[in-house]
Amino acid sequence: MSDLDLPALAAKEKAQAREDWKTPMKEIDAALIACTFGRFHIKLLSIAFMGFMAGILASSTTAYLLPSAECDLKMDLLQKGLLNAMPYVGMLLSSVVAGFLTDAFGRKIFLGIGFLGLFIFQVIGGSSQTFEVLATAKFFEGLLYATAFSACVSLTAEFSYSSIRDRMLLCQSSFIAVSHILIAAMSWAILTNDWRLSFFGGKFVLNTWNFYLYIMSLWALGAFFMYVFCLPESPKYLLTQQKYDEAREILIKIYRENTGKPAETYPFYNIWKDKNKHSIDETPEHHVHTNIRHQIVEGLYNVKPMFQKPLVVHLAMTCCSNFIIMAMYNVLRLWFPQVSAIVEHNPLTEGQDLCSVLDTYTSSLKQVIVHNSSYVQEVCVPTKSGHETYINSMIVGFVCVIPYFITGMLVNRVGKKPLLIVAGLCSIASSLGLRWANSKTLVVALFAVSVSISQSMLSLNQAMTVEMFPTTSRTLAISMIMVIGRIGTLSGNIAFPIMLEMGCSIPFFTISGCMVFVTTIAFFLPSKKK
Known part of the structure; x- marks a missing residue:
């Protein structure tokens, strides 16, 4: 510019x-x-938890409802993959624009628009009778949550003074792990039921997964009211x-x-x-006339330093890191319920590891699809996830909380950069270990460690971004690294099944190699704000 x-x-x-x-x-x-630090900050974190919960539901509910809804919506494997990806497509289209406008017009207006819109489209998704309607609703859920996410992070950071800011952001990021525990528990409580309500002679039918989406939408409605009416x-x-x-x-x-x-x-x-x-x-007329124009121009002017040295170099490094970390995090997180269900129904025997089970499953799936392609509609029976899958998902969520306590205690003493390097090394080892996991316990443990560490790395990366960029361009910087990260999520979820069909070892070796690159980048990030 x-x-x-x-x-x-x-x-x-x-x-x-x-x-x-x-x-x-x-x-x-x-x-x-x-x-x-007092009641206001506790209230701020409580409201942020409700907002994070509502946003995570936009992408996480799909993984749990797919087994129940596959017959009702007549979905094949490609459509399931698209449904998983739709929220991230919406996030990509709105993140940078929303970040720029949030810096220009304020945080609260976009928090209100984002969460109210998220509630509306979650209700639409819950009412869907076709794949197309649900996929469209998921797209707008992602678009609207991205509108609110950057403002949510910035608001928490800007109400916190420097000595508590890192811990506030890490605490806020830990809500992701807590949310996954609650989502797994609520999914277990709701989706294991057999609810069905029919209207208009069966033309409009609400199944268990429809009610599941209705119930989950209440988090977004609560976040809207709390952000708009309880925070300045x-x-x-x-x-x-x-x-x-x-x-x-x-x-x-x-x-x-x-x-x-x-x-x-x-x-x-x-x-x-x-x-x-x-x-x-100033006269009221002139003030109203110049306010919007001036805010946009000011916003454009504030963007300039981001694309000049040294900020542009820092932005490039954090974007590359976020691309890989989010790809790894969301691939492992979104695929874990399905991997857990496969292992649950195909127990690991002596001499077998995770890859042998997954290779057998993908081979048998190809044969079933080819052999029964013309009879799918007749024999389609939804296969609900067993109790073990939900329990394992909750275990992963609990494990994900632990690194936040550790980083919260160490971040002020050690610093974000050393923690990011150590987390990268642990991530390399855990993701590589999945290739040779030979028991259910080890599979769950390594998935939990990989997801929890990558989640902590995301929060550390965001905290470093907040520290490196000034207030006038901070929200836009956060939005940009999140956009690149969501591209990583899309790329990872498309590449993972392709690599899995080529051989189970390939995706796990690829993930480990990418984390080596992230750890290398961490060595060159600035330790403190210049």
Whole structure:
């Protein structure tokens, strides 16, 4: 982007305003420290948990409902793969645009739009009677959750002062693991039932998996109400818009909520009171006319440093890392219920390992498809996952919580970069070990370790991105690494079954090799913000 792309007036206003907000941005961390850690931050994390749960459901419910819905929706293997991929296609299309607009117009508006839209399309997905309707609903679920995700991460980071920010983000990221436990438990409780409700002479039928999607949609509805009505806008964003009075009032409310003391005792009670004079003289018409245009221009201007050294180099490295980490994480996470079900129905005997069972399964699947292709509709019987699959999924979820406690305790002492390197080495060993896993216990253990470590690496990568990029382009940077990561998820889920058909060893060796590359990149990432 060149300077000719931006109006000269915006450049002048930017240069004039830079000195106005530079000092407040330095002061706000001290103002947040004075607010202390308290009830507001606990409320912030609780609401973030509801938001994370709603978003993870957009992609995770598919893996559990496929066995129950395959006959009702007449899905073949290709359609199942497409259904798994649809949320990520939606995320790809909205992430960067939503990140840019969030930096320009604020966090709360996109949190509201994202979660309300997510609820609506989850209800539509629950009402679907055909594969096409469900796939379309899943696409919009991904699109709308991506709209809210970057704002969710930025809001948590910007309400936290520097000494607790890393732990807040790691705690927030741990909600992913907790969500997987709850999703597996709720799926077990709901999908093992046999519910069926028919309307209009059987033209509109609600099966167990339809009610499952209805129930899960309530998380998105709850997140919408909590974010819109229980949390204020980010004070750091308000400072970039020179809304000093609003930012001050929010800080005072946080102080009162956390400490229980009157506002007059807040050390920064009069902060920035002399900063808002220039905006009072504007007429309402002119302010409304220039506000949107100016915010967009300011947003474009703030993007420029991201594509200049050193930030562009840091962005490229974190994007490459996120591509591989998210590909590994989501491939192992989304395929685990199916692998667990295969092992459950084809127990490992002496002398067998995971790859021998998977190779046998893929070979038999090809033969069944060729032999029975003309009779699929007649003999289709949904094969529900056994209790063991749900229990194993919950075990994986519990194991995924452990690395967050470890990194939470060590991140301030050791640093994010060393933790990322160590996690990369552990990930290489665990993913490689899956090739020779020769018992159900070992299969579950290695899957759990691989998923949990890759999940921790994602959170560390995001935390480093938050640290490396300034407030004015932070949400866009997070959005960009998530977009690249979601491309990795799509690529991984397409490549994994192809490589699996070529031979079980190939995908596991490939995953390990890619994690070697990620660990190498980690050595060149900056340790601290410049």
